[in-house]
Amino acid sequence: MTFFVSSQPGADRSIETLHLKADGLLPNNPKLPAVLYMGALQDKPEKAEQIFNSNGWLNSWVNGVFSYHHYHSNAHEVLGVMSGSASLQLGGDSGRTVQVSAGDVLVLPAGTAHKRLTATQDFRVAGAYPGGADYNTRRATSDDLAAALPEIAMVPLPENDPIYGQAGPLLKAWETD
Template sequence: MPIDRRRFCSALALLAAAPFCPFARAQSREVAMERIALTAPAHGVPNSHYPVMLYHHVIPPDTADNAAYLEHLFMANGWPPQWRYPVYPFTHFHITTHEVVGCYAGAAQLQLGGEQGPIHRVGVGDVLLIPAGVGHKQIAADKDFMLVGAYPSGFSPDLCRDEPEKLAERLKAAHGVPLPKSDPVTGHSEGALKYWAGL
């Protein structure tokens, strides 16, 4: 079930500020990653010249609270967490911000790039950094599948569907979203800062 955004953010801020925060070890990490190129528009989905970044095994094996670990990691890297929820079962995307989602329970098959796009399995410890404009959709999932979602500080998501008549304006808007100042997983190294810069 979704958590009220205001109460969630307030509680998270208090937890992170606690002197003996149990998630203080959630630090920026160099992890295995793959890049998924989805550069061509698909129907009404803009997609992006930036690749989707898929990070593996982000959560250490001895972590007591997977969701809290990801929230603290994203927060520490300038991506305040906003929700806990699965992925919508229809193709959608954002043209106002990039998005990061981290799996803390279960597993799912997610389709990227539009209705004909590739399908990727995402499980506990996997994190997807999705550029503005890239379509995503949940195809199938375990009953307990859940994600933490976050956006760069100062940015908020809209919700766009696959509408071909709006493609031109949405392409322009999505491509105008600036590069993030930090990577939600690796901080100020690797990740988006390495593979998105200069594209």
């Protein structure tokens, strides 16, 4: 599903939700979609980490994305592209490939597999976790899958959208019954 943000900073930027199914040894998230904010920080990509932190997404870092499938079963993650561009695979080999560039933001619910396929030399992302969660890193193994499934179910919903705070579209996209 794609929709547009019209009353937020970066108005009229598209937001896409990606529902990813389990892929063999990669669980993905059975309830929550990944959310891609295209160009949300287009005018200030270098401020991604600061914006995430100001909205309660902490324990942040700046680096790249691993070139192998991995996921975090105990925390949701936001990735904001600060510079360059990349092709990222979400959800495992049967998932989706997305092209991201400076200013794009990707929110991955707990369990969502991701890896870098290609990237420009200057590709950098800021990552952060709601409430500063201490995240784990799991890979495509049967042991990790067995441990991950109960952990994913216990991860609470974030209080704020990492870009727009309490009024952000992530909270709407992640509403559950």
